[in-house]
Amino acid sequence: MFIVVFEYTAAVEGYAGVRTYAAYEDEENFNRHYTDERQAREKVVAKGVTKEEALILTAETPPSARVATAVAESTDQNGNVNAFILQINMGNIVFAIMCDRDTLRENGRELPPLRWRDLYPEKYHEMTHVFGVDLDEIVIP
Numbered sequence: 364m365f366i367v368v369f370e371y372t373a374a375v376e377g378y379a380g381v382r383t384y385a386a387y388e389d390e391e392n393f394n395r396h397y398t399d400e401r402q403a404r405e406k407v408v409a410k411g412v413t414k415e416e417a418l419i420l421t422a423e424t425p426p427s428a429r430v431a432t433a434v435a436e437s438t439d440q441n442g443n444v445n446a447f448i449l450q451i452n453m454g455n456i457v458f459a460i461m462c463d464r465d466t467l468r469e470n471g472r473e474l475p476p477l478r479w480r481d482l483y484p485e486k487y488h489e490m491t492h493v494f495g496v497d498l499d500e501i502v503i504p
Contacts, residue, residue, distance in 0.1 A: 365386065367410040367411075369405040376435065377435025380424065380427075382408060384418075426460045427481075429456045432452075433455070
């Protein structure tokens with residue numbers, strides 16, 4: 364098995380910076396699948412790593428990239444954020460961020476608490492309105 368860790372590029376709007384991994388039969392198989400089109404959307408962060416290494420590398424996805432993904436997936440083609448969908452997506456994102464942080468802590472990282480304002484400052488006020496609370500009161504350990 365040949366494991367590769369990818370990171371979405373700015374070409375994938377709303378997902379830039381999010382890391383994923385995939386397993387291939389071998390490096391030759393990976394090379395066949397890593398086409399020019401895919402290279403424009405995903406850069407290789409690491410290849411030939413163990414599953415454990417891949418999990419750590421994907422856990423290094425910036426929390427702000429995960430939040431941007433939730434906002435993008437909650438936004439319609441006219442640029443309007445659906446508050447209901449955003450609330451659902453943010454629950455999933457908070458869980459993903461907490462899992463990432465647990466993985467990193469289990470591997471010796473010391474992480475400060477996160478404040479929402481720091482995660483996605485461009486949409487902070489809009490998200491505060493959607494949730495109806497001051498998001499600075501919510502801290503992710």
